[in-house]
Amino acid sequence: xxxxxxxxxxxxxxxxxxxxxxxxxxxxxxxxxxxxxxxxxxxxxxxxxxxxxxxxxxxxxxxxxxxxxxxxxxxxxxxxxxxxxxxxxxxxxxxxxxxxxxxxxxxxxx
Amino acid sequence: xxxxxxxxxxxxxxxxxxxxxxxxxxxxxxxxxxxxxxxxxxxxxxxxxxxxxxxxxxxxxxxxxxxxxxxxxxxxxxxxxxxxxxxxxxxxxxxxxxxxxxxxxxxxxxxxx
Numbered sequence: 001x002x003x004x005x006x007x008x009x010x011x012x013x014x015x016x017x018x019x020x021x022x023x024x025x026x027x028x029x030x031x032x033x034x035x036x037x038x039x040x041x042x043x044x045x046x047x048x049x050x051x052x053x054x055x056x057x058x059x060x061x062x063x064x065x066x067x068x069x070x071x072x073x074x075x076x077x078x079x080x081x082x083x084x085x086x087x088x089x090x091x092x093x094x095x096x097x098x099x100x101x102x103x104x105x106x107x108x109x110x
Numbered sequence: 111x112x113x114x115x116x117x118x119x120x121x122x123x124x125x126x127x128x129x130x131x132x133x134x135x136x137x138x139x140x141x142x143x144x145x146x147x148x149x150x151x152x153x154x155x156x157x158x159x160x161x162x163x164x165x166x167x168x169x170x171x172x173x174x175x176x177x178x179x180x181x182x183x184x185x186x187x188x189x190x191x192x193x194x195x196x197x198x199x200x201x202x203x204x205x206x207x208x209x210x211x212x213x214x215x216x217x218x219x220x221x222x223x
Contacts, residue, residue, distance in 0.1 A: 024188075030210070031210050031211075032213060033211065035214075039214070041147075041200055041217045041219065042216050042217070043202065043214040043217075045111070045211065045213060048209065048210070048211040051156075053208075068127070086152065086153070088153075088212075090210075096141050096143075096206050096210065096212070097143065097155055097158065097168075098153075098155070098204075098212055099151065099155075100144075100152045100153045100154075102152050103152050
């Protein structure tokens with residue numbers, strides 16, 4: 001099956017710093033989503049981004065489908081950004097089923 | 111988007127028992143899924159809950175262990191049967207809404223003693 005790798009696995013930031021999270025995938029995909037899992041376990045949708053660039057406040061994401069990677073940018077990080085960030089992809093012919101990467105665990109210190 | 115609720119939100123169970131988790135959506139949806147997240151791990155798809163027919167299970171998951179019901183387009187249940195401590199996980203349901211975007215319920219945190 002498709003492989004989804006996220007980097008870095010762990011990241012510690014000082015409040016106000018910027019960061020880039022990366023998601024590499026091994027095959028063509030129909031769909032790519034970024035999620036934030038907060039400390040209570042809730043998965044929050046950040047971006048639905050099979051290709052192109054989107055921005056939402058301090059967050060933005062870019063997916064280059066032809067090169068099989070996606071990037072999530074966090075600017076001016078806040079302590080509330082802490083948690084785990086997951087990239088999930090839907091391979092071609094997968095019937096909407098998502099394969100998750102291993103996640104990036106982010107801690108933002110005040 | 112879709113508003114999804116799950117019951118119970120958490121439970122502590124004894125080994126050998128079974129727990130049924132409910133997932134309710136505020137609108138009719140075609141696709142519903144069940145995922146498992148073991149402690150410190152990523153999410154793994156258990157099965158697709160099909161309305162009116164048997165669920166479709168992923169490799170490593172079987173109906174006898176994780177029976178699923180989907181009586182209508184807004185509701186599904188997942189049962190974790192004959193539980194062992196290895197079943198301690200967060201169980202999440204998800205739906206497809208909008209263009210092709212998947213949304214997740216708040217999860218059920220299960221601890222098996």
